[in-house]
Amino acid sequence: MTDTAGFEFLDYAVEDAMAVVTIRRPQALNALNQDLLMELATVADVITQDPEVRVAIFTGEGRAFVAGADIAQIAEVQDVFAAREFSLLGQSVLGEIAALPVPTIAAINGFALGGGLELALACDLRVASKTAKLGLPEVGLGIIPGYGGTQRLPRLIGRGRALDLIFTGRHVPAEEALSLGLLNRVGEDALETAKELARVILKNGPVALALAKESVGRGEDLDLQEALEVEADLFGLACATQDMREGTQAFLAKRSPQFRGE
Numbered sequence: 143m144t145d146t147a148g149f150e151f152l153d154y155a156v157e158d159a160m161a162v163v164t165i166r167r168p169q170a171l172n173a174l175n176q177d178l179l180m181e182l183a184t185v186a187d188v189i190t191q192d193p194e195v196r197v198a199i200f201t202g203e204g205r206a207f208v209a210g211a212d213i214a215q216i217a218e219v220q221d222v223f224a225a226r227e228f229s230l231l232g233q234s235v236l237g238e239i240a241a242l243p244v245p246t247i248a249a250i251n252g253f254a255l256g257g258g259l260e261l262a263l264a265c266d267l268r269v270a271s272k273t274a275k276l277g278l279p280e281v282g283l284g285i286i287p288g289y290g291g292t293q294r295l296p297r298l299i300g301r302g303r304a305l306d307l308i309f310t311g312r313h314v315p316a317e318e319a320l321s322l323g324l325l326n327r328v329g330e331d332a333l334e335t336a337k338e339l340a341r342v343i344l345k346n347g348p349v350a351l352a353l354a355k356e357s358v359g360r361g362e363d364l365d366l367q368e369a370l371e372v373e374a375d376l377f378g379l380a381c382a383t384q385d386m387r388e389g390t391q392a393f394l395a396k397r398s399p400q401f402r403g404e
């Protein structure tokens with residue numbers, strides 16, 4: 143197990159190829175202030191450069207995952223240009239998390255509101271505890287979601303369902319979020335549920351996981367024919383890996399594969 147010290151608002155630990163990033167500002171329900179955002183950008187670099195990490199889990203300490211961007215800092219924004227920069231900075235940091243080469247899971251242990259839900263939407267998968275509440279309440283503050291929520295939420299659950307959440311700002315209980323497709327799993331404990339899911343993912347070929355993520359991500363912005371060509375290119379790359387030799391030979395020999403990620 144490795145720990146990276148030096149963060150004020152994050153715990154970072156790696157165990158059994160899983161990185162767990164715990165957001166730790168519980169007195170403000172883990173609201174994302176600018177320093178915390180910068181630490182998330184740094185941890186994304188740390189994960190990218192750590193060959194030991196094959197799945198990354200993001201969670202929160204206490205009764206919230208993240209209750210949003212820091213409203214005290216939003217209240218201080220002086221003008222249109224500064225507000226635009228505020229949004230672009232959050233988008234950029236969450237974009238770095240979305241672009242991580244390994245599968246990512248948001249383990250939503252409580253409130254995931256505003257920028258907190260937007261962080262979860264930047265992850266590949268979302269699991270939550272039964273008591274979690276998810277929502278985009280920004281319009282109640284006279285603003286709109288600005289860390290990617292107006293774009294990633296409709297892409298995930300469809301325009302009508304996304305606009306229901308955005309217009310009402312309501313807090314959606316975990317079971318409903320599961321039925322909306324906003325969550326992949328609901329369990330007693332969010333982190334344990336995320337780790338169980340990670341263990342299933344980790345049985346598979348690491349290069350294949352990265353290529354599958356890349357294919358889905360790149361295909362989203364293309365028309366079907368172009369996207370299928372991307373898929374074929376990446377399928378070609380997958381078939382050039384040692385992992386492909388190992389996976390297919392292990393199947394034929396009726397044994398478990400030992401992937402090396404190369």
Ligand SMILES: C/C=C/C(=O)SCCNC(=O)CCNC(=O)[C@H](O)C(C)(C)COP(=O)(O)OP(=O)(O)OC[C@H]1O[C@@H](n2cnc3c(N)ncnc32)[C@H](O)[C@@H]1OP(=O)(O)O
Nearest residue numbers: 169170171173209210211212213253255256257279288289
């Ligand atoms: C581009 C992105 C934009 C955004 O994300 S805008 C923000 C969107 N999020 C929200 O609007 C949610 C704001 N928070 C709440 O509505 C409530 O909290 C909860 C419903 C989540 C929980 O309510 P309760 O159980 O009564 O707790 P409590 O006393 O309100 O919160 C505990 C402490 O946490 C601080 N806090 C909570 N959320 C934020 C936040 N988003 N920004 C800054 N501080 C926050 C509070 O102020 C308080 O602090 P103290 O104990 O000092 O009074």
